[in-house]
Amino acid sequence: MTQASDKLTKIYLDEAFLESRDGRPLRILAEHLGPQARFEKLGITDTVVFMGSARVLPRDVAEARHDAARAGGDDLTAAETALEMSRYYEAARELARRVTEWSKTLDHPRRRFVVCTGGGPGIMEAANRGASEARGLNVGLNITLPNEQSGNPYITRNLSLQFNYFFMRKFWFVYLAKALVMFPGGFGTMDELFEALTLVQTGRLRKPLPIVLFGGAFWDRVMDLGQMAEAGTIDVADLDLLYRTDDVGEAFDFLTHQLVRHALDRPGGGL
Secondary structure (H helix, E strand, O other): OHHHHHOOOOHHHOHHHHOOOOOHHHHHHHHHHHHHHHHHHOOEOOEEEEEOOOOOOOHHHHHHHHHHHHHHOOOHHHHHHHHHHHHHHHHHHHHHHHHHHHHHOOOOOOEOOEEEEOOOOOHHHHHHHHHHHOOOOEEEEEEOOOOOOOOOOOOOOOOEEEEOOHHHHHHHHHHHEEEEEEOOOOHHHHHHHHHHHHHHHOOOOOOOOOEEEEOHHHHHHHOOHHHHHHHOOOOHHHHHHEEEEOOHHHHHHHHHHHHHHHOOOOOOOOO
């Protein structure tokens, strides 16, 4: 009897149950408690979140593809666009490096303003890379997708987290965030931007959350929030919820000023 019992799988280790519909509440809870335990263990109090396209290439890769396109008669227009967009990769990398270096100078027992991304390639990789080059901890909140996104190689070990649920991933983006930096991106970036804007505009966040829109030419073409204000669907004052810039130095100065003013004395997450 004892021998047979020993061969039984404990219910909390039963993968079939955990992956079933009935096990969904446990999966959701795990995506809350698991990251929380890792952040607490490593002393991570809050983050600066970088968001943007997974398709943006590093400058050297974009240059190589551009040269190959010119030599081989491939799609030169696409290669030229990729080369132009690569400036955002390098800007995200530099800004993340500077923010990390600055955060390491703060006299605080906990780690403050750690760079956090969605964990993938492109802008996300660039920000994790910049933070890594500054020898700082950095976070990657990956999501399971049909094409199987995996964490980029610059994320700190044990801080590359894989989520199944978008809403739990978004929770961790916002809960620890003390600032957001939005680089050019696609549907996912727009979704994350407007969810954050909605929380700020409606007062559902109890903390200031400065939002930087990096890349004025891109954002001006993609969305005209001024038209919303003219139509009366948002207040004119809502336009001030976003700080627009194309300059790494300006973005850095704005972020550090806002973080010192509003967040330095308020460590910890919260909504």
